[in-house]
Amino acid sequence: MTEETAPTQQLLDLLRTAPEGLSEYELLLRLSRWQGGDERLPTDTLELFRSHFLLFHTLYRLRDQLHAERQASLQISPLCIRLLPYQGTESALSEREPLRDYYLDLTHLRDTGADDVDKMLGAFWMRLQGAEDKQHALATLELDEQQGTLDLAAIRQRYRQLVSLHHPDRGGCTQQLQRINSAMETLQRYYR
Template sequence: MNEEIAPTPQLLELLEAAPEGLSEYELLLRLSRWQGADERLPTDPLELFRTHFLLFHTLYTLRDQLHGQRSALLQISPLCIRLLPYQEGERALSENDPLRDYYLDLTQLRDTGAEDVHKLLGNFWMRLQGGEEKQLALAALELDPQGGELDLATIRQRYRQLVSIHHPDRGGSTQHLQRINHAMETLQRYYR
C-alpha cells in the first residue's frame, strides 16, 4: 500500500515551536488542542494503537519531505520528536530503517486488530519485565523480585554467597555452580 497521509501544517508548526522537542504524548495533546478536540488520549488499546500509528506515519512522511527539501532533519522517537537543522552528509534516509518501513505501510494499520494489539502489548511487558529467562535466573540465585528492591549490588552479594556454598572445592556440585554462574550472567543484562 503506497498511499500516504499528508502532514498538516499544524504539525510542522507545533514542532517548530518546540525546539527542545516533544514526547509523543505531548505532541498528541497539542494536536488535540489545535483541533479543538478532547484533550484525552483514547483508552481503548486498539484506538490508542491507531492514534500512535497515524501520528508516526505522518511523522515519517514529514521526515521524508523535509529531507527531500533539505530543510530540516526530523528526529522521531516516542520520548522525543524534534526538528534539527539539516546538515549535508547526515545519514541518508535510503538506509534500511525498519520502523520507517513499518509506519509508512498503511496495511500494517489496516490489518492490525484488537487481538494483535493485545499480543504486542503482552510481548512488550514480557520483554520489559524480563520474561521467563529473568525469572529463572532469579530463582537460581534464590532471589524474590517481590521481596523488595533488587539491584546489581544485592544480586552480586547473593551470587558470592551461593558460590561460596556450592563451589566444588567446598563439596558443592559443578552443575549447580554452572547454573549459578549462568544466572548471574543473565541478570547482569537486566540490572546494570
C-alpha cells in the same frame, strides 16, 4: 493547502514551537487540542494504536519531505520528537529502516485489530518485566546465558540436579525447592 497536507502542516507548526522537542504523548495532546478535540488521549487500546500509527506515519513522511527539500532533520522517538537543523550528510535516510518501513506501510494499520494490539502490548510488558524475572530465574538455577549456548535441555538438566540436591526428602530446604520450581516455570516461558 490540501486536506492531506493540513495535518502535516499542523504537525510541523507544533514542532517549530517546541525546539526542545515533544514526547509522542504531548504531541498527540497538542494535536488533539489544536483540532478542537478532547484534552485526553483515547483509552481504547485499538484507537490509541491507530492514533500512534497515524502520527508516526505522518512523522516519517514529514521527515522524508524535509530531508528531500533540505529544510531540516526530524528526530523521531516516542520520548522526543523534534526538528533539528538540516544535515546533508545524513546516511540514515538512505539506509533501510525497519520502523520507517513499518509505519509507511498502511496495511499494518488496516490489518491490525484489537487482538493484535493486545498481543503486542502483552509482548511489550513481558519483555519489559521479563528481563529482570529471567535474570533472577537464571541466577536461582546458577546458570549464565553468556557461557555458551543455553537451551531448554540444558536448563532442565540443571533444574533436575538442583531439585535432587535441595529436595526436602534428601535433607534440602522446602523454600529453596520452591524458588527452583518457580525459576524453572519462568525460564520455560523464554526457552521453548
